[in-house]
Each structure stands twice: as C-alpha cells, then as structure tokens.
Amino acid sequence: MLAATSAGAQGKLVLVGGGSEAANSWSDEPYAWIVNQAPNKKVAVISYTDEDNWIPDYFKSLGAVAADNIKLDSRSKADLQSTYDLLMQYDAFFFKGGDQSYYYNYFRDTKTEQAIVEKFNSGGVMSGTSAGMAILSGVIYAALNNSVYPDEALQNFKDSDITLRDDFLPFLPGIIADTHFTERGRGARLLAFMANWYATSGVLLTGVGVDDRTALCIDEDYVGHVYGTGTVSIYNAGNFRVSNGDNMVSDSVHVTQLLYGNAINLQTLEILEGSEEMVIPELSSETGNYEVILSGSEGLSSNEALLNYFILEAGTPTDSVLVITSPGNGQAFIEEIKSLGVEPVVVELTDDDNVASRTRLRNHIRKTKKVLFVENDDDALFDFLDNGPTGQLIYSHIRRNGMINAFVGEDSRYAGKTFVTNHLADALAAYYGELEFRQGLSLLQTTSVMSNTYDEFTADFYENTTAAIPYAMISEKLHYGIYLNRNSYVNFSQQAGINVLKSEGEFTNIIAVNSGTPARLAFKPVNAQGDIRNYAGFSEMKYVLLNGTEQLFAGIAQPSADEPYVPEVVTATQEDEVLSLKVFPNPSRNGIFQVRISPMAFPTTMTVSDTVGKILQTTAVGENDVVDLSSCAPGMYYLTVVSGKKKYTLKLIR
Numbered sequence: 001m002l003a004a005t006s007a008g009a010q011g012k013l014v015l016v017g018g019g020s021e022a023a024n025s026w027s028d029e030p031y032a033w034i035v036n037q038a039p040n041k042k043v044a045v046i047s048y049t050d051e052d053n054w055i056p057d058y059f060k061s062l063g064a065v066a067a068d069n070i071k072l073d074s075r076s077k078a079d080l081q082s083t084y085d086l087l088m089q090y091d092a093f094f095f096k097g098g099d100q101s102y103y104y105n106y107f108r109d110t111k112t113e114q115a116i117v118e119k120f121n122s123g124g125v126m127s128g129t130s131a132g133m134a135i136l137s138g139v140i141y142a143a144l145n146n147s148v149y150p151d152e153a154l155q156n157f158k159d160s161d162i163t164l165r166d167d168f169l170p171f172l173p174g175i176i177a178d179t180h181f182t183e184r185g186r187g188a189r190l191l192a193f194m195a196n197w198y199a200t201s202g203v204l205l206t207g208v209g210v211d212d213r214t215a216l217c218i219d220e221d222y223v224g225h226v227y228g229t230g231t232v233s234i235y236n237a238g239n240f241r242v243s244n245g246d247n248m249v250s251d252s253v254h255v256t257q258l259l260y261g262n263a264i265n266l267q268t269l270e271i272l273e274g275s276e277e278m279v280i281p282e283l284s285s286e287t288g289n290y291e292v293i294l295s296g297s298e299g300l301s302s303n304e305a306l307l308n309y310f311i312l313e314a315g316t317p318t319d320s321v322l323v324i325t326s327p328g329n330g331q332a333f334i335e336e337i338k339s340l341g342v343e344p345v346v347v348e349l350t351d352d353d354n355v356a357s358r359t360r361l362r363n364h365i366r367k368t369k370k371v372l373f374v375e376n377d378d379d380a381l382f383d384f385l386d387n388g389p390t391g392q393l394i395y396s397h398i399r400r401n402g403m404i405n406a407f408v409g410e411d412s413r414y415a416g417k418t419f420v421t422n423h424l425a426d427a428l429a430a431y432y433g434e435l436e437f438r439q440g441l442s443l444l445q446t447t448s449v450m451s452n453t454y455d456e457f458t459a460d461f462y463e464n465t466t467a468a469i470p471y472a473m474i475s476e477k478l479h480y481g482i483y484l485n486r487n488s489y490v491n492f493s494q495q496a497g498i499n500v501l502k503s504e505g506e507f508t509n510i511i512a513v514n515s516g517t518p519a520r521l522a523f524k525p526v527n528a529q530g531d532i533r534n535y536a537g538f539s540e541m542k543y544v545l546l547n548g549t550e551q552l553f554a555g556i557a558q559p560s561a562d563e564p565y566v567p568e569v570v571t572a573t574q575e576d577e578v579l580s581l582k583v584f585p586n587p588s589r590n591g592i593f594q595v596r597i598s599p600m601a602f603p604t605t606m607t608v609s610d611t612v613g614k615i616l617q618t619t620a621v622g623e624n625d626v627v628d629l630s631s632c633a634p635g636m637y638y639l640t641v642v643s644g645k646k647k648y649t650l651k652l653i654r
Helices: 028-037 054-061 081-087 100-107 111-121 150-155 187-201 304-313 331-339 359-367 378-386 389-397 409-415 456-476 572-578
Strands: 012-016 042-047 066-071 092-095 125-129 175-178 206-210 214-218 223-228 232-237 241-243 247-258 263-265 270-273 291-295 321-324 345-347 370-373 404-407 418-420 437-439 447-450 480-483 488-495 498-505 509-513 517-521 536-546 551-556 580-584 592-598 604-609 615-620 624-628 636-643 646-653
Touching: 012 028, 012 206, 028 054, 028 092, 028 125, 028 214, 028 223, 042 054, 054 066, 081 111, 100 111, 111 125, 150 187, 150 247, 175 187, 187 206, 187 232, 187 247, 187 509, 206 214, 247 263, 291 304, 291 409, 304 331, 304 370, 304 404, 304 488, 304 498, 321 331, 345 359, 359 389, 378 389, 404 409, 409 418, 409 447, 418 447, 418 456, 437 456, 447 456, 456 480, 456 509, 456 517, 456 536, 488 509, 498 509, 498 536, 536 551, 580 646, 592 636, 604 624
Parallel strands: 012 125, 042 066, 042 092, 092 125, 175 206, 291 404, 321 345, 321 370, 370 404, 447 480
Antiparallel strands: 012 214, 206 232, 214 223, 223 263, 232 247, 241 247, 247 536, 263 270, 291 488, 418 437, 480 509, 488 498, 498 551, 509 536, 517 536, 580 592, 592 624, 604 615, 604 636, 636 646
C-alpha cells in the first residue's frame, strides 16, 4: 500500500490520539520515542496559538537537547523563508491539538510544508496529538466546515461537513486517521470518512483510530508500535455500498484493535506482536426460532416505524399483544397500540401481578403472540421474571416457536446474553474500568446489544457505549455485538429456516462479528490506583453495516420441542399442575444446571436429549435436582419434564 509512494522515505511518525500528557505516566514512552528517534534530539513544538512551556520542558525532561514552541498563526508566517530556516534546525516536529483546519489552511503549499516533508525524508520525526495527529495521514479530515459527529455520519456519509483532502502532507498514503477514538465514539465517523472517499474517488482507504492517552509510533519501515492505556483501531473495508440514498452499508469491514505492546506493519497490515490467546465464541451462531426486534432509541416519535411494523406487518394485525413495562410507564406506546386496533395485555411489573392468584392475567398472557418491552428498569424486570409465576411464565413464553418480541430503546439490551447496566450513569465508567454487566434474556444467545450507541443526547457516554460491546464479546466469548442507533431498528427473524439480521430506519446499524480471534482485555493502568479501562484488543473481527435490503445470515433456526404456537388457556386448578420450573444458569459454561421444580403434586421424571432426539439421561426427580452435561460437547440440548398429565420442554445451552 505504501511502498509505491514512500519507498524512499526514512522518517518516523507518531500518532497521539489526544489526552493530557503527564510526567511518569502513559506519555513518557511515546514522547521519549520521539526524542530518541530524532537524530539531533531537538523538538519543534508547533501550534497556531500561544502556548506555555510545559510540553517543551517535558520533552527536555525526556532527553531533548532543545525543545521550543513555534507559533505559526498565518499563511504568510508559514511561508517565510525564515520560518523554513528555523524549522530545519529541528529533527522532530510535534503538532499540538486544536483545529486541524488551521494547520491545513495555514501550512499547505508553504515553506512550512516544504520543511516538514524535507525533514521527514531526511530521517526526521513527525508527530502530533489530537488535531496535530489528524493532519499526518495521506487523506485527512480537514474539518473545513462544521465538525461531524458520529450520529450525523451514520445518517448521511455524504454530509457536506465531511471535508476530506489528499493534497497536504504525503505521509501514510492510503490511510485516513482519527483521534479521541473510543472516547468520542468516532468509529462510526471514521467508517463514514472511508465510505465517503470510496464514493468520491473509488479508492478504499485504511482507517486508523487512536484513543486518547494512546500513541502509535511508526518507524522507518512503517511498523507501528502501540503505547498508552487505550487502543489503536485499524479498519480495512472490502466494499462500501449505498442504501436509502445516504446510508453506508458494507458486509466486510475488517477490524483490528491493538493494545499496549502490540505492533503492526502498516504496509501489509500484518500483526507482528499481538495476543497469543485465542477467543473463540462458545456458540458459533444464533439458533432462536422466533422474531426479535431491537430499537435504538427511546420515545414514541423515534419508534413509530418499529411499532407499525410490530403491529401491522409482523405476524398478523389481529395478533394479541403483551406490553411489559414499569408502573406508570409506556403509556404512549400502549395508546398507540390501541389506535392501531389492538387492545394489549399490560403487565406493569408489580408484586400484585406476580402472585399465584393472578391466574386470569396469566391466561391472557398465554394468548399473546407478540410481546413489547418498553421503559423498564433493569433490576425490576429481572426480579419480576425470577420471582413469581407470572414472571416465570413470561420468561418461557417469549421463547416459544414463532413468538414476536420487540424491545424499545434501552430495553433492547435485555435481548442478548450479556448487557451493560451503568453505561449512562458515569461518563468515565469505561475509562476507570467500572462498567458493570449482567446476564440478559438470551433470546440472542451469543450476542450483546447496545442501544443509543451514537445518540447525540448521550454523547457524553460514547466511551461507555462503544467500549462495552467488544469488551463483552471478548470477556464472554460472544459471536455478535449489535450497535443500535436512533430512528432505526434491527430485526432478527427466519427466512426458510435461516436466521437473518436486517436493519430498517434512518441510521445505519453496526454488527460486530467475532468468528475467533487472538485477543485480550486491556491491562495497562490509567492511574496510580491501578484502574484499567474496559477495553479489549483483538486481531480480527468483522463489522457489518446494515440498512435497507442488506442482511446478515446469523445461523440456522432450531425449533424447540414446544408445541407450535396456539392460544392457550388453563384453569386455576390446571395452573397449579403447571409447576414452577426453573433451570439456572442457562446457558451454563460448565454444563451443570440446577433444576427447581415445585410443587411436587405428581410423580415427576426428567429426560435430557440431544438435538436429534437421542436420550442421554432419564431420572425421577424431587424438587431440587441437577442436570450434569459437563461431559457433553458444547451445544443445545432439551430437558423434558413430565409431571402428572403435563409435559414441559426447555432448551439447555451447554
């Protein structure tokens, strides 16, 4: 990629993603690298504003013979011969942060640009932080108009504010770089830059995103070494296409995320130093045999398309609907469902709804074909599902063959195996390693879901919303991660027995796919207290950008042993026989499942079989029993419980 243009270049580059430098901290190693790679150990600290002497003094403390601030605040000053002569006295240039449009407008086609290029070609070091880093790639985001935010980029990758240029510095041809990467949720923006350039020029760029307090030090052979507490992300797309006019889609964005100590050859994209531990998903695909609809944002106004699809197009318009919400919530959605001709059954997660005497309510629930989760509290929902016959009925009911389950906004997180709980509570949770996760409903059994990922109203929390998905995927060995965005939704459904993920709405949604990769979690502390970011490094994942007709095949649907969906009603006496049947944990990593059955009014047997019907074990059971599949291969099994005249079958995921 680089060899044809830069084979003779002998300089070095340092890309710093931003963030405050400090002595005896993350910045010592990369900033000392700048000094040590400069032949005369003299550093020019370049900016367009007045600066204090902290950075020059810091370079001197790391061994610089000289380090000086040089203010270039106009094209006329940048084009002076005296400026050129001054700059040529230094062998390392360090461009400070701010606004890269000033660097572009002031320096392009001037004596300053000439000095930068000549010094680099003679072995000098070109480095920069934040905006000063953004100007060092072959194609740059020049920020000539207003700044572009991730949500705007996802809505329209042709946005007029995406001002890209390739007529400035010749370093890193074929690459576009972005800064403050995870902190400001700029993964979506970098993808839009790449798609925009491809649509304009037909050239596929490699994207490089560097986190704050993180640096990529690139030697004369274009081998980049990572320093600092965050990650360096490398995006390489096989294609970009257009959907719905202005939305970018792609089925093949290769993603690498590097941590401290990793190294990559930027010419070949070969990882030279990376993690040796393979992280292979415990489940290789989604096997559910029901529909799941995941909305990216709150409020009726941004979910009208989802609700119209859910009521009028999914299943049939006459299907009965169950709404699950916290007390007093979800009223706008309930009224809208009524306006569409359906009188919903409403469960408000009160203790009264979960008592044994609410047989009539549970009869109504059994009749429902569609379930809507909206405006729920994490703890209240899962406490309700775990503690009482109504909650337990709902938990099993949503898994029946052919059910249609929709989740609004933050509730969408519940559909996956693992979800983050405190991402909107503390903007620095991911930075200090304080994200908290809990087990979800596992309707999507090898997936983690994030809602409101790039919502302008949650911009302060972008570090949490973007870091949580890869962290969950690596730590929990998941196959998929779903980044949801506002005014859009992702649909998981079956087409001729094949599970498919699709996206509808104004914004592109992003699906991360892990098919097995060398990986590890971040380990470099951010402070003296030893806090470590909730970040993950990995060699190989794929991003699929979905919108419109684009789709991702996600596995083979495996119908459960449940009877096909029919409206079902039981009497109070029969319900007593239905039993309280709980199996946990499910999925189980070690293959040990605790089974709780009550009341024991009839002799009860328990049978475990595999997916082809082979019986593995049959036992007579009491109220507390264990299913031991520790010697069995990971996969899906069926637990069948027969009590009196009733038979119940559940999936067990080993």
